Amino acid sequence: MSQEYIIADSRQLQKEYSEKNLHQASIIITSPPYFDVKAYGEVKSQIGYKQAYQEYLSDTSNVLQQCYGISSDDATLWLVVDTIQRNRVLFPIPFDIQKTLTEYAVSGDSDQQTWILRDVIIWNRCKNLPWSSKGHFKHEFEYILFFSKNENYKYYLDRIRNIDYSSEWWLSYPERYNPNGRPPSNVWDITIPIRGWGNGYQQHLCPFPFPLIERILTLSTDEGDYVLDPFAGSGSVMAIADQMGRNSIGFDICEDYKTKYESQVLIGAQTYWQNRLIEIELERERAEHFRNTNIKLRKVKSGIKLAKIIKQALNDNSATYIIVDGNELDISLLVLQSQIYGQITDEQYIDDLKKLESEYYVKINILHKTKGETAIIELGHDNLFAYTSHRIYRTIGAFSISQVLNDTFKPSYVFSNIHVNIQNPDDFLNKNVNNL
Secondary structure, eight states, X not given: OOEEXXXXXXXXXXXXXXXXXXXXXXXXXXXXXXXXXXXXXXXXXXXXXXXXXXHHHHHHHHHHHHHHHTEEEXXXXXXXXXXXXXXXXXXXXHHHHHHHHHHHHHHSOTTOOOOEEEEEEEEEXXXXXXXXXXXXXXXXXEEEEEEESSSOOOOOGGXXXXXXXXXXXXXXXXXXXXXXXXXXXXXXXXXXXXXXSSSSOOOSSSOOOHHHHHHHHHHHOOXXXXXXXTTOTTOHHHHHHHXXXXXXXXXXXXXXXXXXXXXXXXXXXXXXXXXXXXHHHHHHHHHHHHHHHHHHHHHHHHHHHHHHHHHHHHTOTTOEEEEEEOSTTEEEEEEEESSOSXXXXXXXXXXXXXXXXXXXXXXXXXXXEETTOGGGGGGOOSEEEEEOTTOTTBOSEEEEXXXXXXXXXXXXXXXXXXXXXXXXXXXXXXXXXXGO
């Protein structure tokens, strides 16, 4: 992957892009100076340094508007910025930038467009300085403003879903939970770096946490995309982009940061990513196990529901009901009777099937046979598992096909070749996937 850390004033972004023939940006992840809070290096001409507030807003918005011009049509902008206080008065920098950016576009060419604000994320930094004052609470978060150029932008939500469900309700009510996991909220708990980038150093005043960059890149980019940070600073965005197989371009006015990026941050990012690859694989296996279990539970529960409906209609307590697993989301309910007095068909229960299929997101069909027919042998399983509607995630036990056909069981039992047997729901998602 290509990396270009360019020492230049980001206010000249379009000029630099044109002269160096740089590739269009697929995404911009950046954090501009927070007005005059800190001086970054010894460069006097940096944005925010001894500027009036409106001049600072104009310069910052101008850079972001230039990013709009040099980015692809499906690009997104992720702007990390915070409020500040001056003389006990709050300056809402994130929203003043957004307002100025919009006004900047409107005041120009009538056809000129600008970034569209899609969402505002609260970044809970978790570790913060313990300072507070009258009218100013202990500060624990920053804002992340998420923009796009238009409606056609990359947004892969399934990539960052999580399965950290804190109760066992997902086992009894699998239909209420997405098999791919829970979507993240707009509050992100990501600890700010305290000891640097992984090698004991922290020379930049406001380094991005690697996990924050990873999450944004995972959500909004693909391998091979071009990542731009017009206020590159320590180069954390570029370093993680490189580890994740993305190209990167960064601009900063301070040469010292480029040196530290090359000697420290790249090493820290490499160490971080080597460890993350192991974690990512475990997370993937865990998510896959949850997905498979959720789908199994949906199949078992919907099959039991349908069996109950048919059982009430047949008024035959000797009938046996078997949920037969099919493809990804398909099941068949096999209804076995000693004698058949009238064929049961999907058409008879079409309304019930539609309701169950919609609620449980499965596809169901009904098979009606006599217990003497040998079609059940085609299940291809040595055992069938018994379930009741009271606890769909824990089988009553395993029984041979011969037992199911010939023995007497409680009318409440429904059998299946689907095996789910979770003894301790609280530990299920915390176990090592290799032991499941």
